[in-house]
Amino acid sequence: MAESTDNKPVILEVDNLKKYFPIQKGFFKRVVGQVRAVDGVSFFINEGETLGLVGESGCGKTTTARCILRAVDPSDGQILFLKDSGETVDIATLPEEEMRYLRSEMQMIFQDPYASLNPRMNIFDIVGEPLFVIQQMTDREERTARVRDLLQLVGLRPEYMQRFPHAFSGGQRQRIVIARALALNPRLIVADEPVSALDVSVQAQVLNLMLDLQRKLNLTYLFVAHDLSVVKHICDRVAVMYVGKIVEISPTDDLYYEPLHPYTAALMAAVPVADPRVRSVMTPLEGDVPSPADPPSGCYFHPRCQYAVDICSQEPPELTEVRSQHFVSCHRAHELNLQGIGGARPESDHALTAGDGPL
Numbered sequence: 001m002a003e004s005t006d007n008k009p010v011i012l013e014v015d016n017l018k019k020y021f022p023i024q025k026g027f028f029k030r031v032v033g034q035v036r037a038v039d040g041v042s043f044f045i046n047e048g049e050t051l052g053l054v055g056e057s058g059c060g061k062t063t064t065a066r067c068i069l070r071a072v073d074p075s076d077g078q079i080l081f082l083k084d085s086g087e088t089v090d091i092a093t094l095p096e097e098e099m100r101y102l103r104s105e106m107q108m109i110f111q112d113p114y115a116s117l118n119p120r121m122n123i124f125d126i127v128g129e130p131l132f133v134i135q136q137m138t139d140r141e142e143r144t145a146r147v148r149d150l151l152q153l154v155g156l157r158p159e160y161m162q163r164f165p166h167a168f169s170g171g172q173r174q175r176i177v178i179a180r181a182l183a184l185n186p187r188l189i190v191a192d193e194p195v196s197a198l199d200v201s202v203q204a205q206v207l208n209l210m211l212d213l214q215r216k217l218n219l220t221y222l223f224v225a226h227d228l229s230v231v232k233h234i235c236d237r238v239a240v241m242y243v244g245k246i247v248e249i250s251p252t253d254d255l256y257y258e259p260l261h262p263y264t265a266a267l268m269a270a271v272p273v274a275d276p277r278v279r280s281v282m283t284p285l286e287g288d289v290p291s292p293a294d295p296p297s298g299c300y301f302h303p304r305c306q307y308a309v310d311i312c313s314q315e316p317p318e319l320t321e322v323r324s325q326h327f328v329s330c331h332r333a334h335e336l337n338l339q340g341i342g343g344a345r346p347e348s349d350h351a352l353t354a355g356d357g358p359l
């Protein structure tokens with residue numbers, strides 16, 4: 001496993017993960033190409049930490065998340081997970097039988113709480129199902145007590161146990177989804193855009209709940225979002241994905257105040273700022289994410305990049321550590337002075353600003 005950045009052990013280490021979907025044609029289903037949805041992704045998460053995974057739709061975030069939970073089989077790479085027992089396993093190649101046991105240690109929360117709850121099951125059955133099926137908690141009283149505790153934990157009234165999903169609002173449904181995910185005491189939660197389908201006013205409540213639960217239960221989160229404003233408050237570090245690759249990864253504050261990749265800066269330009277005096281100099285993103293079946297030459301971002309020069313269309317940049325814990329893959333990272341989210345960084349946590357000298 002990789003070196004941890006603080007004293008916490010690394011709970012998940014993804015190493016050169018790839019997921020290619022074959023493109024088939026004709027009666028004989030001949031493979032005529034590959035959709036390289038995830039193409040060599042590496043990162044680690046410390047226990048108790050939240051890593052954000054951001055990028056526009058189609059960048060490969062969900063596929064990365066699905067590989068980690070083995071909802072799809074990776075094409076290549078390692079996914080090392082530190083089990084509660086202290087043993088490390090490679091999820092990428094773990095036999096299905098062993099994977100089933102591991103599923104209680106890691107759970108996924110999806111974007112759409114409407115789609116992920118069975119409308120014909122009441123809340124007791126929805127939240128109690130994993131207890132019954134996986135933990136074999138056959139005693140109904142015992143299950144009722146546990147479901148009651150779980151509902152209280154997520155801020156729902158236990159009296160609502162007999163109700164069905166349609167009786168709840170979007171935010172409440174996502175709380176039910178979270179209660180079910182917590183039923184088996186998981187250590188890692190992979191949350192795929194958990195608040196994207198909710199009203200902005202409700203988003204903050206669900207995010208606060210997730211932060212609260214993390215502290216209480218020492219949970220580790222991989223938090224997927226397309227919206228940078230959402231991850232700012234919840235993540236310790238953020239990884240930015242573009243066409244199947246991580247283009248920048250760093251501690252959250254460094255990324256927000258001093259982004260080093262033009263794609264990150266362009267995503268930031270789209271985030272509304274509280275201070276109207278801070279105006280972005282970045283051109284908003286135009287065009288679409290290129291198809292991972294037929295990506296551009298060189299740096300995949302070059303056709304949309306306002307800073308692109310000759311080398312950008314010729315050579316793929318490598319992800320390199322240009323400052324402590326701050327990795328970027330851009331040929332011009334050392335010379336661009338990109339604007340972050342809120343103008344100047346507050347003096348208190350001022351570490352390095354662009355222009356302080358050589359990187």
Ligand SMILES: Nc1ncnc2c1ncn2[C@@H]1O[C@H](COP(=O)(O)OP(=O)(O)O)[C@@H](O)[C@H]1O
Pocket residue numbers: 021035036037055056057058059060061062063064291292
């Ligand atoms: N089952 C699949 N078969 C073929 N292509 C897929 C499949 N799932 C995802 N893709 C493609 O992989 C790319 C990444 O998709 P996805 O992981 O859903 O991205 P994101 O979650 O960032 O929006 C997209 O181009 C998508 O069309």
Ligand SMILES: [Mg+2]
Pocket residue numbers: 061062063
């Ligand atoms: Mg997705």
